[in-house]
Amino acid sequence: MANYLQLRPHPSAPRILAGVRSLPPSSAPLLPSCCALDSTRNAFAERKTAFRPARRLVFVLGASFWAQSMATSGAFGGKSFLASARPSSSVEQVLRNVEWPEQFPFKEEDFQRFDESSDSLFYEAPRFVTHIDDPAIAALTKFYSRVLPPSNSPGVSILDMCSSWISHYPAGYKQERIVGMGMNEEELKRNSVLTEYIVQDLNVNPKLPFEDNSFDVITNVVSVDYLTKPLDVFKEMSRILKPGGQAIMSFSNRCFWTKAISIWTSTGDTDHVMIVGSYFHYAGGFEPPQAVDISPNPGRSDPMYVVHSRKALTT
Numbered sequence: 001m002a003n004y005l006q007l008r009p010h011p012s013a014p015r016i017l018a019g020v021r022s023l024p025p026s027s028a029p030l031l032p033s034c035c036a037l038d039s040t041r042n043a044f045a046e047r048k049t050a051f052r053p054a055r056r057l058v059f060v061l062g063a064s065f066w067a068q069s070m071a072t073s074g075a076f077g078g079k080s081f082l083a084s085a086r087p088s089s090s091v092e093q094v095l096r097n098v099e100w101p102e103q104f105p106f107k108e109e110d111f112q113r114f115d116e117s118s119d120s121l122f123y124e125a126p127r128f129v130t131h132i133d134d135p136a137i138a139a140l141t142k143f144y145s146r147v148l149p150p151s152n153s154p155g156v157s158i159l160d161m162c163s164s165w166i167s168h169y170p171a172g173y174k175q176e177r178i179v180g181m182g183m184n185e186e187e188l189k190r191n192s193v194l195t196e197y198i199v200q201d202l203n204v205n206p207k208l209p210f211e212d213n214s215f216d217v218i219t220n221v222v223s224v225d226y227l228t229k230p231l232d233v234f235k236e237m238s239r240i241l242k243p244g245g246q247a248i249m250s251f252s253n254r255c256f257w258t259k260a261i262s263i264w265t266s267t268g269d270t271d272h273v274m275i276v277g278s279y280f281h282y283a284g285g286f287e288p289p290q291a292v293d294i295s296p297n298p299g300r301s302d303p304m305y306v307v308h309s310r311k312a313l314t315t
Contacts, residue, residue, distance in 0.1 A: 094274055148217060157216055
């Protein structure tokens, strides 16, 4: 049965909207878990700042109700519930047979952030830390070991987008060309897997400085939620990938909350899968995206999800 992506009010909208408030940038906290709708709602409800209903309504219509609409259409047994309460198995089903709207369903305000100050300033100081826990890192590395080209494959080029001091590739992994693109030069210099690096703010300049059909693989670890011009970036990804080349977007429920886009911080894990899937679909040039739940210990460690697609062999 097809999954229906519908942007329409849901009967539970008044309940979800009740008590939800937006925080001004100066008071917005950095939450350890940024993406659960219930946690975000509870944090907002404790504040007395001004409520911005138009923006919050976009959140609800933009993503949370995609999954609920699919549930009521029968895709998940006819039950209606919040995405954050779903069993993990639904994550791998949510991108199967999606009936996408003709036009990209999100609006400019969906990609606003609580902190709109310069990203260059935010990332100016190096952070030699990991942003997901060790079990999630191990799960991602294991996934990479299955899907990346074998180490030292002739002619293989990989782009690690939004890279830092570590890429989480398998130990000892090497290719002729592995390019890191990130925001902090000191972090990129420390990344031993890279053969070269570029410092670039994709939210200022989403144009990728590479020739057409240059890369076999593009990876992005826990950073897709920071892209304010995702369609531009994904179109560029399609351009620089070789035909059949693979783009792998991985994410968890942790982030720099004030820098993540609005549609992300207001929705749950299953919604995030649909959001990233929509980027692939509306950018064009990609095969239908697929989702994989690689969470190592559901409920006991950080969840980990992958949405991936290949550049179509013909356009």
